[in-house]
Amino acid sequence: MFTVVHACLRNGRGGSPTAVLDESPMPDEERRLLPGRAGASHAVLIAEDGALRFFTSEGELPACGHGTVAALALLAHRTGRAEHLLRVGGRTFWGRALVGEDGLFDAAFDPGPISVRDPSSDEISEVSEALGLAPTGTACVATLGRPRLLLPVADRATLAGLAPDLDRLRAASERFGLLGCYVYSVPDAEGRAAARMFAPAIGVPEDIANANSTACLAAHLGLDLRVDMGDSLGSPATVVATTQPSGILVGGAAVIDP
Known part of the structure; x- marks a missing residue:
């Protein structure tokens, strides 16, 4: 029924398992069950016209980056073509997935327009308290499909030590209409950083x-980035983002389960 694609691997390992399947008539309640059946957090459905729909156990999302990477890898595997025209949330765009000699797909796409604003003091305070961090004024709220709080910490050790109160974080996210909180270490001179994304509200x-x-x-930073994620969950992942004159290009490596 579905194919599992591991998206955004690091050095050929780990990645985020994602259920990918063709769109077909089924109720949304059934679509919400797909991630759990695949042992994944997300599922992506591909229509014949290239439209993508994304689901978690809580319902449909307007966009999903690693789900798009997974869909591009499977489309490239099926068709032998690197470039594919996709539609997400009424926006049409090109994405590509190049296969290497190691059998991994290198996928990337333009996620679309991103808006950034300063968070309110209440947003910073409530989310920081749920994370067990001292509030910081250097956070921002970025919107791509849905808004999420981007919150920096000093280093990878601080990031690794986070043990958020997920009930409090969910309540704060729902109160402020946030997808969740993306906590990241300050990038080094080469744009390498680490991050953890907490999204109990979805x-x-x-x-x-x-x-x-x-x-x-x-x-937000105007930088090319390589961000390591997933270590706290035992599945190392890396997401690559590059700044282009027309916007941001984001993606990562992917492999399809046999």
Whole structure:
């Protein structure tokens, strides 16, 4: 019924398992069950015209970056073509997935326009308290499909030590209409960073890889980034985002389960 694609691997390992299947008549309640059946956090459905729909156990999402990477890899595998025209949320765009000698697909796409604003003091305070962090004024709220809080920490050790109160974080996210919180270490001189994405409000306590939030961070900082994720979940992942004159290009490596 579905194919599992591991998206945004690091050095050929780990990645975020994603259920990918062709769109077919079924109720949304059935679509919400797909991630759990696949042992994944997300499922992506591909229509014949290239339209993508994304689901978690909580319902449909307007966009999903690692789900788009997974869909591009499967489409390239099926057709032998690298480039594919996709539609997400009424937006039409090209994505590509190149297969290498190692059998991995290198997928990338333009996630679309990103807007950034300063968070309110209440947003910073409530989310930071749920994460167990001292509030910081350097956060931002970035919107790509849905808004999410981007919150920096000093280093990878601080990031690794986070143990958020997920009930409080869910309540804060729902109160402020946030997808969740993307906590990241300050990038080094080469644009390498680490991040953890907590999104209990959409049924994902922590995401192995979150490409759209990484694209948001690249837009916010104006930097090319390689962001490591998933270590706390035992599935190392890396998301790559590059700044282009026309916007951000985001993606990563992917492999299809045999």
